[in-house]
Amino acid sequence: MKPMGSIPPGFVAGADGQLLIGGQSCEALVAQVGDTPLFVLDVALVRNKIARLKAVMPPALRIHYAIKANPMPELVNAMARLVDGLDVASAGEMAIACAAHAHVSFAGPGKRDRELEAAIAAGVTLNLESEGEAERALAIASRLGVVPKLAVRVNPDFDLKGSGMRMGGGAKPFGVDADRAAALVRHVIAKGADWRGFHIFAGSQALDAEAIAETQRETVALAARLSDEAEAAPPLVNLGGGLGIPYFPGDKSVDIERLGQALTQTLANRPAILSGSEFAIELGRYLVGEAGVYLCRIVDRKVSKGEIFLITDGGLHHLLAATGNFGTVVRRNYPVAIATHFSAESVEVASITGCLCTPLDRIADQIEIPVAHPGDLVAVFMTGAYGATSSPERFLGHGPARELLVNC
Numbered sequence: 001m002k003p004m005g006s007i008p009p010g011f012v013a014g015a016d017g018q019l020l021i022g023g024q025s026c027e028a029l030v031a032q033v034g035d036t037p038l039f040v041l042d043v044a045l046v047r048n049k050i051a052r053l054k055a056v057m058p059p060a061l062r063i064h065y066a067i068k069a070n071p072m073p074e075l076v077n078a079m080a081r082l083v084d085g086l087d088v089a090s091a092g093e094m095a096i097a098c099a100a101h102a103h104v105s106f107a108g109p110g111k112r113d114r115e116l117e118a119a120i121a122a123g124v125t126l127n128l129e130s131e132g133e134a135e136r137a138l139a140i141a142s143r144l145g146v147v148p149k150l151a152v153r154v155n156p157d158f159d160l161k162g163s164g165m166r167m168g169g170g171a172k173p174f175g176v177d178a179d180r181a182a183a184l185v186r187h188v189i190a191k192g193a194d195w196r197g198f199h200i201f202a203g204s205q206a207l208d209a210e211a212i213a214e215t216q217r218e219t220v221a222l223a224a225r226l227s228d229e230a231e232a233a234p235p236l237v238n239l240g241g242g243l244g245i246p247y248f249p250g251d252k253s254v255d256i257e258r259l260g261q262a263l264t265q266t267l268a269n270r271p272a273i274l275s276g277s278e279f280a281i282e283l284g285r286y287l288v289g290e291a292g293v294y295l296c297r298i299v300d301r302k303v304s305k306g307e308i309f310l311i312t313d314g315g316l317h318h319l320l321a322a323t324g325n326f327g328t329v330v331r332r333n334y335p336v337a338i339a340t341h342f343s344a345e346s347v348e349v350a351s352i353t354g355c356l357c358t359p360l361d362r363i364a365d366q367i368e369i370p371v372a373h374p375g376d377l378v379a380v381f382m383t384g385a386y387g388a389t390s391s392p393e394r395f396l397g398h399g400p401a402r403e404l405l406v407n408c
């Protein structure tokens, strides 16, 4: 038997023993959309999460949603009412975000001219990734006769300790190296742009509040140093994100009370040049990851060399991350349950797979669960972020998963 991550809070069984999501039984949710596989996301859980975060963070801190975590338009619309801004990474995401919120910023390497043009025309803040991109943005703005909103993304000299994905420290395709950032700020100001400040993103998926707090202290110090060097006070400092969620056995949620206290102190002690600046954090998975559940149906139950396999109609074409195929070194089990017997005791060890013809398509490896048969539903938790749109949906031609929001 192998361990799996803990089922996040907010999921209970109904009177009939089935998993309830947002108060509705999993079979009722499947009936609503007509078939499996299905992503269900309980927006009430997202609202609670944001409320708890706002309660502990400095009151003036802006909270942005990085929509690449889950760009489903209905969800982005719901998020727009709950956060202070939306961060996007392509023109496609920008179109969804601009329809939902007035404050949109666009980061990401390789922005094409037409993406820069659409952003400038829409009044979106561009987080500049390079000097070359700055030149192209300035030329496009001047052709359009518009003052562009430009922030400088900095590739910091530090990274977020313990983060699942390092985005700073060393040579990177993201942002401008810290030692050239002030010169770029001076340049865009001299060219008449509306300089919006700095964007400094040092990493992602960290669970250690102290490590995140330390990165935030370093980020504020770096923003102050660069502002002094550029002799310009930034309107906004986007401190990046980094808050992870506990996917795996032994993982613990970020201690946000501690993080909130540390950030409150960091901002209270900030250098004078940042005294009039606003601050933002941009979060993706932290806001939506735990609120989403993927439901798929068991199609076959078989035994191979004494091992039980439950084969479902879902798979890595929707769950690249949950199956351990999205940037993980060692495959570990996400929290998974038999949704139709959610309150039943775990009595046997089985592996749960998807329906794709590849050994990579393993949803759970040798976990202890109740006895399940064809027709039962499997729930894969922690799938509200980096699910449908981060997976090779067309691989093997099974088609997309359905998506449903509840308590919206």
Ligand SMILES: *Cc1c(COP(=O)(O)O)cnc(C)c1O
Pocket (backbone or CB within 6 Å): 066, 068, 069, 087, 089, 107, 201, 204, 205, 240, 241, 242, 243, 282, 283, 284, 285, 286, 385
């Ligand atoms: C992906 C991304 C995020 C969100 O990351 P999460 O780990 O989902 O919180 C935030 N900011 C930038 C610049 C990103 O590229």
